[in-house]
Amino acid sequence: MTALAQLPFEQAWPVASAPGLRALQAQGAVHKVRTATGDQAWLVTGYEEVRQLLADPRLGRSHPDPGSAARTGESVLFGGPLGDYETEDADHARMRSLLQPHFAPGRMRALRPRVEELTAGLLDELGRRDRPADLVEALAAPLPILVICELLGVPYQDRSRFRGWTRAAADVRDRARSEQGLAALFGYGRQLVARKRGQPGDDVISRLRAARGADDDEIAMLSMFLLFAGHETTVVAIGMGALMLLTHGRQWQALRDDPGLIPAAVEEMLRAPGTSGGGIPRYARADLQISGVPVRAGDLVLLDNGAANHDATAFPDPDRFDITRPAASHLTFGHGPRYCIGAPLARIELQAVFSQLIPRFPGMHLAVPAEQLTLDTGSLTRGLARLPVTW
Numbered sequence: 001m002t003a004l005a006q007l008p009f010e011q012a013w014p015v016a017s018a019p020g021l022r023a024l025q026a027q028g029a030v031h032k033v034r035t036a037t038g039d040q041a042w043l044v045t046g047y048e049e050v051r052q053l054l055a056d057p058r059l060g061r062s063h064p065d066p067g068s069a070a071r072t073g074e075s076v077l078f079g080g081p082l083g084d085y086e087t088e089d090a091d092h093a094r095m096r097s098l099l100q101p102h103f104a105p106g107r108m109r110a111l112r113p114r115v116e117e118l119t120a121g122l123l124d125e126l127g128r129r130d131r132p133a134d135l136v137e138a139l140a141a142p143l144p145i146l147v148i149c150e151l152l153g154v155p156y157q158d159r160s161r162f163r164g165w166t167r168a169a170a171d172v173r174d175r176a177r178s179e180q181g182l183a184a185l186f187g188y189g190r191q192l193v194a195r196k197r198g199q200p201g202d203d204v205i206s207r208l209r210a211a212r213g214a215d216d217d218e219i220a221m222l223s224m225f226l227l228f229a230g231h232e233t234t235v236v237a238i239g240m241g242a243l244m245l246l247t248h249g250r251q252w253q254a255l256r257d258d259p260g261l262i263p264a265a266v267e268e269m270l271r272a273p274g275t276s277g278g279g280i281p282r283y284a285r286a287d288l289q290i291s292g293v294p295v296r297a298g299d300l301v302l303l304d305n306g307a308a309n310h311d312a313t314a315f316p317d318p319d320r321f322d323i324t325r326p327a328a329s330h331l332t333f334g335h336g337p338r339y340c341i342g343a344p345l346a347r348i349e350l351q352a353v354f355s356q357l358i359p360r361f362p363g364m365h366l367a368v369p370a371e372q373l374t375l376d377t378g379s380l381t382r383g384l385a386r387l388p389v390t391w
């Protein structure tokens with residue numbers, strides 16, 4: 001009997017798929033694997049299969065017996081089952097109905113000029129910095145944090161505290177740290193919601209309070225969930241997108257010559273990095289077959305959207321970074337009923353960044369050999385630790 005593939009896969013270079021994952025993917029669409037916690041799971045790597053299963057009601061986030069469920073890691077929020085097995089669908093529908101209005105197209109359109117202004121401010125500051133400068137610290141990190149702070153009405157000066165907690169909460173190796181981070185974040189959220197009672201603002205937390213239907217604890221939970229979901233992911237995407245362009249000079253040049261290519265390029269920047277965190281977790285709610293492989297109710301199924309984005313049947317020559325390819329059908333934001341609520345906002349941020357960065361710093365290049373760049377592998381989102389650039 002061959003040994004099960006062990007997650008996480010070793011990644012040689014930050015933006016390339018892990019060779020172990022590619023080898024597995026070449027053998028089929030569904031694989032029995034061992035997770036970082038030693039549990040067994042099914043890893044789904046085929047594009048069509050991942051897409052269909054993301055929308056399949058026979059898979060959910062909860063488990064009837066959470067204590068016995070297989071896990072992917074120690075993070076409280078993403079390492080194992082979430083929510084109440086009996087009420088999952090209703091709870092999820094409620095969460096979406098409370099949050100979705102704040103991300104409606106009209107609201108997002110209204111936000112775009114402000115995102116562009118914040119980007120311009122950060123690029124002004126970057127221009128005054130000593131070279132080389134770290135693009136993660138100067139741009140990729142502060143922009144999504146500024147945006148989510150304004151959107152939610154969270155004070156920007158609290159960023160080092162809440163970023164510390166969200167990072168701790170996302171720790172995949174240390175459950176106690178993850179629990180403490182989440183508890184601290186929730187406590188902070190409650191204080192914030194209480195403060196809005198006396199001083200409501202033009203922000204999502206105040207609007208959630210005004211809409212009623214949710215009590216302060218639920219609003220604190222929802223808003224801290226947004227804070228969590230809404231910034232680290234985008235920090236990683238901006239860093240990865242910049243790295244892809246900085247290592248593909250001709251495509252950087254093409255965007256400089258024709259900014260109309262930016263929206264399509266952003267989709268390719270979202271698709272191309274091979275830094276999958278091991279798949280979007282689900283638990284089978286019934287016995288089912290995936291590509292002829294029998295999966296039992298309660299089994300952990302990892303829908304590897306990163307691998308799906310590198311399935312050659314959906315994206316020919318998938319490891320080639322090509323801003324002109326039609327990449328918008330990527331699964332980076334998931335698919336189906338849990339499709340990322342913040343996807344329009346993330347797209348606005350990425351488009352603002354690259355439509356300004358390239359003309360403002362046309363000669364920007366990496367200040368260290370690309371091979372020296374490393375990923376923060378202890379975290380769920382696995383972003384670049386630093387991105388030193390000069391110009």
Ligand code: HEM
Pocket residue numbers: 096099148225226229230231233234237280281331332333334335337338339340341342343345346
């Ligand atoms: C490039 C940046 C981002 C990426 C790659 C990303 C990725 C994802 C993915 C894959 C899911 C689906 C999870 C699942 O199926 O279980 C998701 C859900 C979600 N995302 Fe994002 N996201 C990003 C940015 C944002 C932003 C900016 C926000 C909010 C401001 C946000 C809020 C959410 C929320 C609330 C959900 C839960 C939706 C649900 O369960 O119905 N995300 N995101």
